[in-house]
Amino acid sequence: MNSKEYNLTNERRYPLLLTGTIDTSVYGNTGNLIKDVQTRLMQYESAIRRYIVETPFDAVIFIENSGYAFDVEKFVRLAHKYNKKFEFIYGKICVKEIKQHGKSYGDAYLISEALQKSELLSSCEYFYKITGRIFLRNSKQICRTVNKYRNEFIIYTGMGWCMTNIFKANKEDYLKILGDVYYDCDEVSVRDIEISFYKRLMAADIKLGSFESYPYFEGNMGATGKNYSSNKPERVVRIIMARLHCFTKGSRTAKIIQFAMKLKKREGYVM
Numbered sequence: 256m257n258s259k260e261y262n263l264t265n266e267r268r269y270p271l272l273l274t275g276t277i278d279t280s281v282y283g284n285t286g287n288l289i290k291d292v293q294t295r296l297m298q299y300e301s302a303i304r305r306y307i308v309e310t311p312f313d314a315v316i317f318i319e320n321s322g323y324a325f326d327v328e329k330f331v332r333l334a335h336k337y338n339k340k341f342e343f344i345y346g347k348i349c350v351k352e353i354k355q356h357g358k359s360y361g362d363a364y365l366i367s368e369a370l371q372k373s374e375l376l377s378s379c380e381y382f383y384k385i386t387g388r389i390f391l392r393n394s395k396q397i398c399r400t401v402n403k404y405r406n407e408f409i410i411y412t413g414m415g416w417c418m419t420n421i422f423k424a425n426k427e428d429y430l431k432i433l434g435d436v437y438y439d440c441d442e443v444s445v446r447d448i449e450i451s452f453y454k455r456l457m458a459a460d461i462k463l464g465s466f467e468s469y470p471y472f473e474g475n476m477g478a479t480g481k482n483y484s485s486n487k488p489e490r491v492v493r494i495i496m497a498r499l500h501c502f503t504k505g506s507r508t509a510k511i512i513q514f515a516m517k518l519k520k521r522e523g524y525v526m
Contacts, residue, residue, distance in 0.1 A: 269401065273302070273384075274346075275318070275365075275386075275388060276319065277299060277321050302390045307333050310395070315339065318343075319387075320348055346368050346369070358442070363436050367436075370426060381425045390474060393468055396468035404464025405425045405428065408456060408463060409422070409465055411453075412504065416450060433452065469497040
């Protein structure tokens with residue numbers, strides 16, 4: 256892949272899109288156990304601050320869909336101090352859709368909305384996306400393959416599931432394949448954002464790679480309260496699997512794992 260494809264305006268090489276909902280009561284707390292507004296605000300602000308101060312991400316875009324009066328200026332000043340950029344976008348409040356289809360709809364919609372509205376992303380070839388309340392502890396390792404793959408997704412081929420807490424996508428490819436994926440998301444019928452992404456990506460004719468280091472998150476899931484990352488032994492196994500390209504669509508190791516699951520008669524989310 257020609258490195259010029261990843262040349263960003265203003266030399267922004269690691270643009271990060273964060274999605275979030277600070278006040279979940281706007282949506283009747285649909286799909287969320289972590290409901291306290293101040294707790295959620297603290298988690299979002301802590302993550303944003305750390306992404307600006309501690310990581311290679313040099314353009315941080317935060318889109319939020321509850322209408323909360325977010326203090327934008329303090330993060331603009333912080334970003335300037337570290338020679339970075341920060342942008343906040345008020346996302347569309349989709350009460351009817353999220354109450355009817357679940358928060359997967361909201362997250363998928365926010366991504367597409369940000370790509371249409373963001374000034375910092377307007378001339379970017381690609382972007383990283385991370386769920387806003389969590390912090391990626393191994394961001395330097397994740398960003399090492401920035402020029403290696405056009406798109407980077409963690410895909411569990413045998414399970415029919417794609418990680419959406421983090422991915423890196425070519426913007427043109429994303430809008431073409433996943434731009435309206437929120438229409439597919441419906442948690443009532445067990446078709447959440449991870450399954451919806453998986454089905455579209457597996458059917459798409461685009462170049463897909465995967466991170467060669469497994470994402471290591473700090474933070475708790477809003478739906479269950481559990482840690483986003485597993486215990487150390489499981490992380491070690493997944494790190495090895497990432498290096499062996501087990502999460503890459505069409506790779507030899509992914510096909511072997513899929514075949515092994517069929518032999519064990521383990522059913523995935525998508526048949």
